[in-house]
Amino acid sequence: MYNYHLCTKRLVLCIDQKSFFASVSCILKGLDPLTTKLAVVADTKRKGSVVLAATPPLKQLGIKTGSRLFEIPSRSDIYIINPSMKTYLTYAQRITEIALRYVAPEDFHQYSVDEFFIDMTDSLHLFSKTIEEFAQLLKTTIYEDTGIHCAIGIGDNVLLSKLALDFEAKHHPTGVARIQYHDVPSRLWPLKPLSDFWGINKRTERKLNKRGIFTIGDLAQYPYEYLKRDFGIIGVDLHLHANGIDESIIREKGEIFKPSISKSQILMRDYKVEELKAIIIEHAEVLGYRLRRKSLLARTIKCSIGYSDGEKIAKQQTINDGTDLTEKIVSVVWKYIYQHVDHHRMIRTVSISLTGLIPKSEQQMTLFDDSTDLKQGIIDQTMDRIKEKYGQTAVMRGTAYGQSGTALERKNLIAGHKK
DNA sequence: TCTGGGGTCCTAGGACCC
DNA sequence: TCTGGGGTCCTAGGACCC
Numbered sequence: 469m470y471n472y473h474l475c476t477k478r479l480v481l482c483i484d485q486k487s488f489f490a491s492v493s494c495i496l497k498g499l500d501p502l503t504t505k506l507a508v509v510a511d512t513k514r515k516g517s518v519v520l521a522a523t524p525p526l527k528q529l530g531i532k533t534g535s536r537l538f539e540i541p542s543r544s545d546i547y548i549i550n551p552s553m554k555t556y557l558t559y560a561q562r563i564t565e566i567a568l569r570y571v572a573p574e575d576f577h578q579y580s581v582d583e584f585f586i587d588m589t590d591s592l593h594l595f596s597k598t599i600e601e602f603a604q605l606l607k608t609t610i611y612e613d614t615g616i617h618c619a620i621g622i623g624d625n626v627l628l629s630k631l632a633l634d635f636e637a638k639h640h641p642t643g644v645a646r647i648q649y650h651d652v653p654s655r656l657w658p659l660k661p662l663s664d665f666w667g668i669n670k671r672t673e674r675k676l677n678k679r680g681i682f683t684i685g686d687l688a689q690y691p692y693e694y695l696k697r698d699f700g701i702i703g704v705d706l707h708l709h710a711n712g713i714d715e716s717i718i719r720e721k722g723e724i725f726k727p728s729i730s731k732s733q734i735l736m737r738d739y740k741v742e743e744l745k746a747i748i749i750e751h752a753e754v755l756g757y758r759l760r761r762k763s764l765l766a767r768t769i770k771c772s773i774g775y776s777d778g779e780k781i782a783k784q785q786t787i788n789d790g791t792d793l794t795e796k797i798v799s800v801v802w803k804y805i806y807q808h809v810d811h812h813r814m815i816r817t818v819s820i821s822l823t824g825l826i827p828k829s830e831q832q833m834t835l836f837d838d839s840t841d842l843k844q845g846i847i848d849q850t851m852d853r854i855k856e857k858y859g860q861t862a863v864m865r866g867t868a869y870g871q872s873g874t875a876l877e878r879k880n881l882i883a884g885h886k887k
Numbered sequence: 888t889c890t891g892g893g894g895t896c897c898t899a900g901g902a903c904c905c
Numbered sequence: 906t907c908t909g910g911g912g913t914c915c916t917a918g919g920a921c922c923c
Contacts, residue, residue, distance in 0.1 A: 509891095510890090510891045510892085514888095514890080515888050517890080518890075520891075533923090536888075537888090579922090580893095580894095666921095666922085667920095667921070669920065669921055669922090671919095671921095672921085700898070701896090701898095702921095726894085726895090727894095727896090728893095729894095730893065732891085732892060732893075733892080734889090734890050735890095768916095770916090770917090778889085780918085782918070784915080784917075786915060786916085816890070
């Protein structure tokens with residue numbers, strides 16, 4: 469049993485917008501998310517498409533995030549709709565602005581589009597007497613300003629706030645729950661299955677089950693050395709988290725540096741290898757554009773290809789000086805695909821990710837000795853400017869117009885979702 | 888009835904260097 | 906005959922998150 473008096477104790481809130489995409493889509497239609505059965509699916513035209521969000525009444529019928537479109541019963545009282553990503557982002561922005569009325573930006577952390585953390589340790593006294601009272605205030609304000617219901621977990625650290633949210637607040641009628649260090653044995657330890665716990669998925673759960681670990685309490689009391697031996701660093705985290713320990717503090721994270729940029733796509737149909745070139749160019753253009761906008765260079769280019777049968781292969785290549793040239797990304801990826809992908813098999817997924825990102829200011833001048841690179845750089849810059857002025861589809865390389873290009877069909881999508 | 892898209896972080900083995 | 910050790914980087918593949 470840990471001596472929690474030695475642990476950093478803060479007032480952290482984890483806020484989750486209930487069925488976020490589905491709720492916003494209800495509001496857009498003038499419907500009440502708490503009484504309407506509505507699902508947002510990635511693409512209503514694809515039967516196997518995943519459910520991105522479902523309202524609570526639909527969830528009661530067994531449909532949840534990750535279900536497939538064909539699992540939803542066809543009933544006249546169930547709405548099935550495509551995402552409106554642009555609007556979702558606008559709502560998320562409005563909610564962020566509300567949160568920032570109560571904390572300094574360094575005490576705020578956006579975890580995902582519908583989830584964020586705030587550390588109220590320093591500013592609570594300005595707004596409320598107790599943290600529970602503040603949570604209610606925040607919840608009410610968000611609802612009154614946007615129509616979105618949220619759930620709030622309160623904890624002595626970031627982890628406990630997240631667990632309070634996932635295990636209790638989301639299921640309580642009040643939508644608010646608090647877990648402190650002294651609650652760990654009574655409220656965390658009885659929990660099972662393990663895969664409900666943050667950071668443990670089914671596979672890890674099975675491995676733990678084999679060792680006779682079924683509850684969080686089992687995990688907390690299992691000899692730490694064995695976890696470390698068998699699971700490495702993750703084992704250490706499993707042990708600490710099961711004991712409610714997490715020393716991270718939001719404002720100490722510093723500026724968040726995103727270590728990678730990626731673009732992946734499940735294709736609308738099976739593709740032959742030769743048909744992939746146009747897709748690669750589209751992806752490279754988007755990635756190159758994102759790199760150049762941030763004045764970054766990528767040193768490592770990684771390409772993953774998924775065959776129709778689900779098998780995946782990947783290859784990465786590191787370029788010492790780094791690049792932000794669309795053409796360079798295309799040539800590295802295409803060379804790999806052409807040489808290493810089996811031309812007799814059909815392709816269903818394509819993903820390119822850029823890592824080892826470095827600021828462009830660190831670029832070696834030698835790169836510019838190559839006049840081809842210089843020319844490509846000018847072409848990219850010109851295309852970027854046209855796109856900024858007239859939109860993403862204003863200019864495209866010739867190949868994107870061919871049969872296998874998807875950029876034109878996708879121009880109305882954000883992150884693969886409909887605007 | 889084939890598939891969301893965007894991420895982060897870890898590991899094991901190998902190459903290479905001193 | 907039978908192998909140095911430590912550090913760093915790269916690669917391919919997983920696990921997990923929303």
